[in-house]
Amino acid sequence: MGLLFGSFLNVVIARVPAGESIVHPRSRCPRCGHQLAWYENIPVLSWLALRARCSSCGLPISWRYPLIELLTALLFLACQRRFGWTPELVAALVLVLLLVPLSFIDLEHWILPHELTWPGIAAGVVLSWPMGWGRVQDAIIGAVVGFLVFWGMEWLGEKIFKKEALGAGDKDLLALIGAFLTWKPLLAVIFLSSLQGAVVGSLLLLVRGRAGPAPDPEPGPESTPAPPVGPEPVDTGGEEKKAEDEEEEEDDWEPGPTSIPFGPWLSLAALEVMLLGPLLREVLPVPLDMLFAGAR
Ligand SMILES: [Zn+2]
Known part of the structure; x- marks a missing residue:
């Protein structure tokens, strides 16, 4: 299957x-x-x-x-x-069916299409129904908290650092993860995704001078060197030059060498928490164990 x-x-x-149909041709x-x-x-x-x-x-x-x-x-x-063979299995499989395509689309195109995330949020709430009313409430709270946490971070990033720190779709993805896993393990998801994304992104930056995948070659006819700003800035050791122009048009955004697409890291962390949550709680030292207290 x-x-x-x-x-x-x-x-x-x-x-x-x-924007093509997935059933035809x-x-x-x-x-x-x-x-x-x-x-x-x-x-x-x-x-x-x-x-x-x-x-x-x-x-x-x-x-x-x-x-x-x-x-x-x-x-x-x-x-x-x-x-x-439980109702939780159905929800888990549907979450896999959403996170795998979202991750690979984000890796290739740097977007998380709402055609997948929005119905996904609804699916997360609906599929928690067989697990009881309490679980439905936790799923709704999870979706709202997930959205608000990243919305708040985005707002702060724009106010303080004057740049876009997160892609717009990341809010929807964290809301989706919250709807499926409830609000309880969201802190662990954010922690794991940031940690792993920063470590791997920094290593890739060292090895091949780029933390994320190369930008989509299609849109720009002449590829000018992208300014070294973007979501998830990773410390590079001060070698890079700072971007001169602060004004970035939303549509012309190009991933710089320090940018990483965050969707795959959020997805990986969500799957780790869902599939390995109990194991992580046993293995990790006590203060970190608290992070996973919500993981079932
Ligand atoms: Zn052919």
Whole structure:
């Protein structure tokens, strides 16, 4: 099931940012338009059998396709082991089906489409219904608190640092995570995502001079060097020059070398808290254990 849903998530990742339908038309090669036969569309196996190339034009098929299928399958398996055959399993699987595409879309396009986050917030509240009324209340509080925390940080960032510290979609994503996991582990989610994002971002910045993925090559016809400001500034040791112009137009925003997309880190932290919460509470020292007190 995870492999099949993962295959569908590949379609979501490719089409939702482009504003295309996810049910029509059938899957085709992006270069030559060759429509995939059913045997060319079997998760992982077809990619291996085709040797990662389109059977019609020979265009390489990205390793991202089998990766997402395998990743979704592994996460489905982990959810089943964690929750058993319970209503919580259904909610956990739906959360996986939202966080995987949101992460990969954010990595590629630096956006978290509200076509996914807004219905996701509603799904989180609705799916907590079988777990009792108390859980529904906690889910609603979680969505509101998640949104308000990042809204507050954004407001502060604009007032004090005069720059955009968080992408607009991060508010919706934290609200979504709050709706699924309730408000209780939100602090742990923010802590884990910031820590891991900062560590990995700094390492990548050292190794290849860029903390996040390279910006989308499509929109800018002539790529001017992006100013070194953006969401999640990571300390670089003062080598970079400061951006001269403070005024940044919303639409022309380009991720600088110190920018990281925050969505994948929030998603990773949410999955860690959901799947490993009890384990983390046992392993971590007492003060950190308090962070995870809300993790079921
Ligand atoms: Zn082709």
